[in-house]
Amino acid sequence: MTTLLQLSDLLVKRDGQTVLDVDALSVDAGDVLAIVGPNGAGKSTLFLVLARLLKADRGQIVFNGRHMHSIHDLEYRRQIALVLQEPLLMEMSVYDNAALGLKFRRQPKAEIVHRVMHWLDRLGVAHLAERPARKLSGGEAQRVSLARAFVLQPDLLLLDEPFTSLDAPTRARLLEDLKSVLYETRMTTIFITHDLQEALKLATNVAVILDGRIEQIGAPQNVFDHPVNDRVAGFLGR
Numbered sequence: 001m002t003t004l005l006q007l008s009d010l011l012v013k014r015d016g017q018t019v020l021d022v023d024a025l026s027v028d029a030g031d032v033l034a035i036v037g038p039n040g041a042g043k044s045t046l047f048l049v050l051a052r053l054l055k056a057d058r059g060q061i062v063f064n065g066r067h068m069h070s071i072h073d074l075e076y077r078r079q080i081a082l083v084l085q086e087p088l089l090m091e092m093s094v095y096d097n098a099a100l101g102l103k104f105r106r107q108p109k110a111e112i113v114h115r116v117m118h119w120l121d122r123l124g125v126a127h128l129a130e131r132p133a134r135k136l137s138g139g140e141a142q143r144v145s146l147a148r149a150f151v152l153q154p155d156l157l158l159l160d161e162p163f164t165s166l167d168a169p170t171r172a173r174l175l176e177d178l179k180s181v182l183y184e185t186r187m188t189t190i191f192i193t194h195d196l197q198e199a200l201k202l203a204t205n206v207a208v209i210l211d212g213r214i215e216q217i218g219a220p221q222n223v224f225d226h227p228v229n230d231r232v233a234g235f236l237g238r
Contacts, residue, residue: 002029004156004188005050010059012045012212020045020212022059030186034203034220036193038235042212043192047160050190052076064155078105080156081149085164087141089133094125097133098148119147123177139170146178150185157189163198175201196236200224208232 005027012020020042027033037043048054049061052073061068063076081101089097098120102112120126123143128136133144142162149157163171179202182189193199199206200220207217208227216228227233 004029006062032189034199037209081154087145095129115151159191
C-alpha cells in the first residue's frame, strides 16, 4: 500500500495556546479517513493545515513522497480538492460552476464537457446543468460542489463537514451516493465530521481527535467497539 500523506510532530498554536498537537498520522492511497471529534477538538484546524490555508508552527508533512516545503502552493492545490460546509457556488450556471477548475487549468473544451457532464450525471444533477447555481436546494448545491471537486481528479479530496446543513433525508441520500463514488474511484479522502454515523458510513479508517490530539486511529468498527481510553469511550458514547 502506497502512503500518500504523512504528518509528524505537527504543532499549531493560536494566541499562545496549543490547538493541535499531532505526533503522527499517515493516510494510504485509496483510504477514506474520517477525523471525528467534538466541536473545538481541532478538526477544522487540521483541515486548514492540510488545505494549506494555515501554517503549522512546527512539524513535517510529506505528500506523495515529497516534503511539503518543497511543493509550491499552486502545485499542491492542483493536486487536491476541497468541499466545505457551504458549497460557495459562483453566480453562474451549474455547468459553469462544475467546469470552473478545468477552465482555469486550460483543459481542452471536449475534455471539460466530458468530465463535467459525467460527474453531474453521476451525482444526480445533470438535469440541472443550465440552472443558475444560486437557485438550487441545499442538497443540490452540495452535489454540484462535489461534482466540481471530482472533475479535477485530485490525488486528495478534503471534506469539511459537507452535510451539516442538510436535512436528514437529503443527507442520507447524499451519503449513500458519495459512499458509492468513493468506493468506485478509490479516491484518497480525508473527511472531517462530528457525526459518528457519517464516519461509520463512509470511512475505511477513523481518527478520534480530542483537545487537539489524536487519541485513536483504526478501522471504524474496531474504534467504536474498543476505545483505547475513557475519554474516547465518552466521546463515542460507550
